[in-house]
Amino acid sequence: MMKLSYQQVNNLIELSFATVDDTLGCDGCLELMDQFAQAELDNTIIPKTLEAVRIHLEQCKCCKDEYEALMIALREVQ
Ligand SMILES: [Zn+2]
8 A cells, every 4th residue: 555655645645635626725715815805806817715615605605795794895995
């Protein structure tokens, strides 16, 4: 049986995280949400890292509510 080093295992975990659709979970989504909202407001191209936020928002009602509240707040500031 092939023995993997700790580093190799870590690399594999990172790889699988990068390829699964909803990788963020709510914590990760909340962390990136302000960046995502700002990109949306600026009409900039959503980078790959933030695509994951969009994917999560489509699947998670509580984060979507959070996001909509954030967008309202950001629009008021601008
Ligand atoms: Zn969520």
